Amino acid sequence: MISPEEIQKQALSWWKPILQSYISGVPFFPRTIDRIGKVKSTGITGNLELLREQISRLHRHSKSNTGLGYEVKTVNQTFRRAGSQEVPDNIVFESIDDYLSFVQKKKEWKYFQQHYELLVATFASLKDWAYQHCLSLTNPDIQWADILKVCHYFVAHPRPNLYLRQLPISVHTKFIEQNTALIQSLLDFLIPGHIRHAGQQRFAERFYLRFDEPLIRVRILDMSLSVAGSLSDISIPLSDFQKIDLPIVRIFITENKMNFLTLPSVPGGIAIWSGGGFNVSYLREIEWLNGIQIYYWGDIDEHGFQILHQIRSYFAGVESLMMDKETFERFKQFAVDGGRSNAEKLDLLTGKEEEMYRKLKTMKGGNRLEQEKIPQEYVESVFRGRFR
Template identity: 30%
Template sequence: MISFVDLQKKITKLYPKVLQAHVEQKSIFPLIVPFDKTFPKELSQWHDLIEPIIAHSREHHQFGYSIAYTQLHMRKHGVQTVIKEISFDNEAQLIGYLNKQEEYASFTSNVAKILQNYPVLKTWMSNNTSSILEYELDWDSLLAVVSYFVSNASPGIFIREIPVPVHTKFIEQHKAVLYELLNEVLPPAAIQQQYSGVSQFELRFGLKIIPARIRIRLLDATFARYYNNGMTDIEAPVDELANLEWPLQKVIVLENKKNFENAEVFLTLPNMESTAVIFGSGKAVSLLSKLKWLAPIPILYWGDIDAEGFEMLHQLRILFPQTASFCMDEETYQAFKEFEVKGSGAKERTLDLLTATEKKLYQQCCTKNMRLEQERIAHPFMLELLRKHINHFNA
């Protein structure tokens, strides 16, 4: 025998079916919730169970369910009239019972509006009725954005330049649902198929993105005066930096996963002849591929002693095989292992471009799930190892 609480849960689960049926213009009524034939040991328990069920039926309320009864023969209690099932004869009964008249009216209005503009979205709506409800106040704006892209495939402007009467953050805040809608509505030729996922929304639908930037500091003031009007600290779009023609002798790459967390190191490295340091925040390695002028220059790389740090070192060596690492060795780890913290749990990968000693430490990072962050390395210790590598380059 089902309780009234469990019955409520079953009835609530009927609502999405009604929404989907409305989109598909299907008739699904009457909707029936069957009851099992189990019976409590005591007759009084049975009466306690059915009393609230009967009290909420159409016999007592304008909106409610009909109850169908049946006869049940029981050894202990004899013949008893029990509930066989409850049913809703039409959507008005169910919607009214759930007290969702206003929400349902908004839903049906939005469905009609969407279908009128884009019949192709019918299947999407059937599979995403919850989204129609979630954005019930936004559909005029969402459809305006969709219409713009339909009329202006790959517009080549920034997202906030789109001439649609919505507030400036609307599209950014609704990328997830717009991503789905545009994939359904736009022809394949209007979509850059090589880009996928909401994180690549702009690239997929032909919008401009904020150019990726790299920060470089020249450690040689004389070099900076001659080649860069004295400026030593430069941050610029990577495409512009790709055109540099600096005759550098060495480049140091500092990589942080977080946003410039180790900026003090970047700003306090000592003067070094014809040397520059590149500062990244978890993405510089992937951007350096555009800096072709790095190809003949000795490169020193410093990242965290963890799985990701060695993976980025490997990635950098794919681009520039001459890259050496510093402060990513057993000596550094042993000196500061008391500051080791838990890593990301990354699984070991095949990194053929690591040296034997680097690979050993990388495997340890993976098996022990450990991380020794750059910020834990004492500044004088780092500078001493850096000088040793620089002297090796100069020898």
């Protein structure tokens, strides 16, 4: 026979659907529990006293005894040995009040109603959002009035191009920072056409706020290209790098900073360093790079080829530099054990690059030649032969 605790467990599983029924306007009650472990003739023999105690306990916690809660619907059954007995047939919650009293959610229901009405009164279009995120509306600690002030500003001023602390909203910057996940979820519904990139999860970048941007370091390898007289090495915010307009012929990207700093002069060339490694992702939206010949020089190891594959996914014409079998064999005495990549195949590598990548993956050790281990004299000879 079902117990009051089991009834409560099943009733609690209805909580989210009940909230959603309020939003959709579809009645949820009365609601019946039919699977209660009904009494059978085979189960009553020898267990009559236990059964009577279970039924008595079920009634003690029911609406007939407490005033609110579940009702026990009964039927008369005749058993061969026990005779006629009135036994439970099903459990019924007739109303939301009965339910709330039994599961002790009156306060949460009150908060939910207040927050939902405020939400749709401010933005009727958030009804669908509320349906999906109804549980958050039961939280008494969320300051919905201030949350909606922030949303109202972004709806009126999408793409503000201000720092967070500059937004003219009567809430603290810290409040916005502490609630960015919730605010982002709401703004995704309210201003879907003003999201910078669907995969961008950082709030400021997603909604066109200014932020502490990555710095792109630029070395001028041909002083005729210098943007300000004799400046040859500058660091600029990513957004400023996007605006560069110089007659650049070729660009060199390195994985290691010291190699970046020691690249020799090249006609029409600049070198850029975005932080090394997989930070090349910062460059993917720099449109003017599509018209420039790009060279990537990374470590000859599995991750180096993975980075090459990554940057080539942004700019198809990228060429690798000193990442070939000849370079590896020439300086293999400097090779060390390197980390492993989970990628079995990198589709954007050339045939020779793929061959080198496969060779590295089959090596038990000595599978990493760091680019800084390649002598400077060799680097300069390669550049003289290729770019002079």
